[in-house]
Amino acid sequence: MTSLNAAKFRLGLIINPLAGLGGSVALKGSDGVAAEALARGAEPKAPLRAAQALTALQPFANRVQIFTAAGELGERVASELGFDTQVLYSADAELTTAADTQAAVRALSAQSLDLLLFVGGDGTARDVYSVVSETQPVLGVPAGVKIHSGVYAITPHAAGRVLQMLINGELVSLMDADVMDIDEQAFRAGSVKAKRFGEMLVPAEPRYIQAVKMGGREVDELVLADIAADVIDNMEDELFIMGSGSTVAAIMDELGVDNTLLGVDLVQQRQLVASDLTAQQLLAACQAQATKLVITLIGGQGHILGRGNQQLTPALIRQIGKDNIIIVATKTKLKALEGRPLIVDSGDPELDAEMSGYYRIVTGYRDYVMYRVANPDLSE
CATH class of the missing domain: 3.40.50 (Rossmann fold)
Known part of the structure; x- marks a missing residue:
């Protein structure tokens, strides 16, 4: 899945700029409550976490081409860090939706990506999973309130480390990892109801990729x-x-x-x-x-x-x-x-x-x- 030395690594980038907004203001998620979170004073964290992951690639900037969506969906962060950036999708409204994430995935997927990097939470992972090809390698940068899915790196910097390995041509295996999400309405009422939605292909690096969360209350x-x-x-x-x-x-x-x-x-x-x-x-x-x-x-x-x-x-x-x-x-x-x-x-x-x-x-x-x-x- 790595590019030849003469070719640039083709990296897809999608940021859910609303991911994690509800966490700091005690909304326990962002699905359907982004406007309320912003009204309570929440500040977007996903672009910062995307930048933390991509900073690890700056020494390799001449070997990477980033395909992304306009503005806060990826373009701004990638451009500010000096990457060769191509915009393939633009959202119609400032407050983006799941439909924007899905449309961006479809647009980027036509570019024969080496890896699709997305920044968000479990809801974002579900949105990506719903449209991405089962043969497309992906990697999530954690930015949501809840991260049950096994498709995420343990931290943004860990995602950067995996990307470094891929760009350097290191031997990185792939594995199927679970896409999980919970019912946020039940979550806000104090009940955790996690559900498995399927699998996506991710780099098999156990040092850097998180395990699926164990659910349920302690039994002892x-x-x-x-x-x-x-x-x-x-x-x-x-x-x-x-x-x-x-x-x-x-x-x-x-x-x-x-x-x-x-x-x-x-x-x-x-x-x-x-x-x-x-x-x-x-x-x-x-x-x-x-x-x-x-x-x-x-x-x-x-x-x-x-x-x-x-x-x-x-x-x-x-x-x-x-x-x-x-x-x-x-x-x-x-x-x-x-x-x-x-x-x-x-x-x-x-x-x-x-x-x-x-x-x-x-x-x-x-x-x-x-x-x-x-x-x-x-x-x-």
């Missing part, structure tokens, strides 16, 4: 109760940010307070003080007092930041300090990673690198293991 209630008891015993007067996920939900259940399973809540003196906060609300609430953050990892993937908890912004993490982060997980979830490190994909590569190292993970009552946080794509 005794272990979760032990984890909850340990965290609760150590709750003092600080403000506690309670992240999303079923393991954190078990702590809230033990406290006997309402929990936003797919949002972020605040607890102080073991009482709920605020629910389902946005990024700006969290920054304001935590600015003047000592704060701890309780988070867990996504089963099967290992992400602790950047998947479903975009309310936890780089500014907030720096304000809290890495020493005040409490990671909770069952040993079953950790063992399922098969030695792969935990991953931070905050959108700020400098913070992601600063977060590397070994962390004490709460795995039971007074039971801890040391586990590594180290994005593979940033360690090379």
Whole structure:
């Protein structure tokens, strides 16, 4: 699938500029609520994440030709980074839709692409899957609130690393990976209903391509109760940010307070003080007092930041300090990673690198293991 040395690598690029808008403003997605997210002050992140991936290709710019769509759908980012860029599709409206993504895929697919790179979330992956050829290699750059699909790189920089390998002619195998998505209306109501829609062909690089998320609540209630008891015993007067996920939900259940399973809540003196906060609300609430953050990892993937908890912004993490982060997980979830490190994909590569190292993970009552946080794509 690589080009001959004399030919340029033919890269298709499609950015969903609305991907991930709902995350920081607690809308838990962007499907159908982009206008509301913008009205709440959300800022588009997908173009930045596209730029993070493509920056890795700048040393090879004379060996790459990018086929893309006009404006924010890809042209602006590719042109600003100095790539040879050809526009093949233009949207009719400023707020783009799934139909624009699909039309762009059709237009680009006629160019015999070596790889189609798309930037978005699970909804974007579904849109691409619905029209792309089953023989067309693709790769997703994660920019959505929820990333269940296995067609995405673990971070934007990881996507860049895969592209470097392809352009350099390294031997890269291909594999079929699942396209998954959830019902966002049910998601906002606190229920995760994931569905498999099919497969797309992606580079088979397990260091850089994420696994499909493990669904469902933890089944070992005794272990979760032990984890909850340990965290609760150590709750003092600080403000506690309670992240999303079923393991954190078990702590809230033990406290006997309402929990936003797919949002972020605040607890102080073991009482709920605020629910389902946005990024700006969290920054304001935590600015003047000592704060701890309780988070867990996504089963099967290992992400602790950047998947479903975009309310936890780089500014907030720096304000809290890495020493005040409490990671909770069952040993079953950790063992399922098969030695792969935990991953931070905050959108700020400098913070992601600063977060590397070994962390004490709460795995039971007074039971801890040391586990590594180290994005593979940033360690090379």
